[in-house]
Amino acid sequence: MPRFCLLLLLLCAQRVLAAEDREAFNHPLPDLSAGQQVQFFEGRTLMHQSWIVAPSQDTQHDGLGPLYNQLACSSCHPKNGRGRTPDRRDERLQSALLRLSLPGPAGAAPRPHPAYGEQLNEQGIPGVPGEGSVFIDWQMQSLSLDDGQRLTLRRPRLRIVALAYGPLQGALTSLRVGPTLIGMGLLDAVSDETLHAMAAEPKPDGVRGRVNQLRGEDGQLRLGRFGLKANAPNLRQQIANAMLGDLGISSSLHPQQNCRPAQRACRAAPTGGEPELSEAQLDALTRYLALLQVPPARAATPATRHGAQLFMRLGCALCHRPQLRSGAQALAPQLAGQDFAPYSDLLLHDMGESLADHRPDYEAGGRDWRTAPLWGIGRIKAINEHSQFLHDGRARDLQEAILWHGGEAQTAQRRYRALSAQDREALLDFLRSL
Template sequence: MRRNLLAAMLLAACVLPAQADDALREAYTHPLPGLADSDRETFFRGRGLFRQSWVVAPAEDRAAGLGPLYNRLSCISCHQKNGRGRSPDGPDERMLSMLVRLSVPGKAADGGPKAHPAYGGQLNEEGIAGVPGEGRAALSWVETKPITLAGGEKVSFRRPQIRFVELAYGPMGKVLTSPRIGQPVYGLGLLEAVPDATLLTMAAENKADGVRGRVNRVWDAAAKQTVIGRFGFKSNQPNLRQQIAGAMVGDLGITSTLFPDENCTPAQKACQKAPSAGHPELSDADLDAMEFYLANIAPPSRRNADDPQVRAGERQFASLGCASCHRPELQTGPNQRFPLTANQRIAPYTDLLIHDMGQGLADGRPDFQATGREWRTPPLWGIGLVPLVNEHSQFLHDGRARNLQEAILWHGGEARTARQRYVATKPEARKALLAFLESL
């Protein structure tokens, strides 16, 4: 499945390096190889919906329905070039590709987090004319104690601290928060096509070093039942379609048949009275197109996979125990809806399971069955291209890691042994491991 891309990249490598970089910057945007001509229109229509800016109702525009409360005007603003968002550098900078989930202790009727009574499940910083935005999450960084790696290299860390300012609907009171950057959105159809049975098998396997891993079980709003979760930082969404409709209403304020209600709480009277662009605002045909688009974006192909240092790093990755969560190989099952994702051997470097990652990474906010310490193993495919495509090198759920090494050193809980081995590894072997990650 990678051959076309690889050929394209070899070609690109023969021309000027600047052009090769230009091509690589688009590496998260290609359809899966083999997309039929008859499907291209749907793919590009979905892409258009993902990229366009939505406008306030009433308007003659098909892209009407923004708000009343929202975070950004378009999906792509938090998923630049289909890649990841970033966190602000300090409290005065707005969250441009990041959001803060909110809840109060307890569970909602569907088993999910219990929404804050005045602010809902997520802070919507923006409002349309006449509807005050909810306020702003000011993020500051706290430097933590440096540690020393084998060979003497010193590494320091930063952890985020959130303060709510300009709150429009009263004091926040006791609230659980989870700041999260936009996640990359390529390869998701392939991840959706990995059978539930594979996830359950991996969860049940006996793993070394105290690694466990389990599935999250979440509410499927269409099937009206609890199912295995696989999208979102805590596997808190059951499938792509619901993830997309959830983002539409939660991040943009656009309703769909899956989520027909605007995200106004009882305290938000102006929000409730604001005009709507229709019931629902997003047609099923448009939701279909967005789902088709996101299901059919290819993961990027690897670079320099045969480089000796990269190969040495790949062996390190296995021997340090990284691969017991970041699975180098999975097999997708049959899939009639999105045939290009069916029966593929993929290299996502994830098990899609949630793991206890320790107190250092904990957000303290349960999400369905995931605890405040549990996070889904993120896929690592394409991770080496983040600096080129997204022009930053922030990693982990809140972007606290400023490079790949910091991301590894934040690992705790079930990944404690792997982290300790990394700390104790010789500098040149650590360099090889990082070179391997950069090749993904």
């Protein structure tokens, strides 16, 4: 074969592989039934749907706002992957948001800010002023690893401007990036008993782990599984929370509009129905996210096998557990009774003062975060064209994410800093293989 033709074939093959990598979070589970396929594709359409202002002839997709952050779910979860925070100080948030609350009693739901609620909605439909704008100034700090290598980390400093409904006096704020959405059906099916058992296990190195117990309006306690502070008990609730908070779309779980008492134009705006998201649409979104397939880890190499051993030896797996098992109560039969590898325990851990947002959420304290699942983490750069990690996108690569770990993860972080450069790269290779 002529050299030119061979090079052309290799280039085409690389492009096909790159395209497959970019779509790796968009595939359904194999062997779906006909009914499951229908719901999956209905949910995928809703995931990418740009919602519109009511009233509209398209009564199925109107009701945006009156206050909102983005027009579509996929805006904060592009290709079902991670959002990002702006790198430039003049760039507005696109796939990130700002949570708000006031200090309240321990163990309770966040107390909404009287003028702005639980989330700053930067956009408003015509006639309704958006609540304000958020910009980020990055503050840099340096540190050294044990072998003398010097690194620079960055920390976000918020600038909140053009507030339309008065000052944010006394508000607790928390910058959040849209997380990846794969494997949520399996996480939904982890039983309460499994969560309690993991929390009760004795662990070395000062690692603990707690469940977040959520007391609903009916007085019942439920365990949190979803959200960066495990503040949602199941996938359906998480979706309804996001639809209201991010898009201003009401549902049976959140029938009221996202308007505060003083926001008169917001309260007077027309709605897209009561509720705006139908039960069938909520079901379709739930099934779609539940049936998304987790892409397999890449083939192991000597370096990634060594990195996996280091992952265990350093203590990373105490929180980022390599194996969980789903229970019998699952959103689809394919998801029940499965062993899977999320690299998470879904528990709350004190991550130290450096990562603290000081914003409690039920029993999650201001330094607590749910262990982020690591599956698919090595594909983020190909899918989302960035390599930002952690809850607010401050880490610009996986090494920075590790170095921000404190609190219960402080011992594992120190062990990482003491590794040789070769061992650090092997551990990072392992993470990139997931």
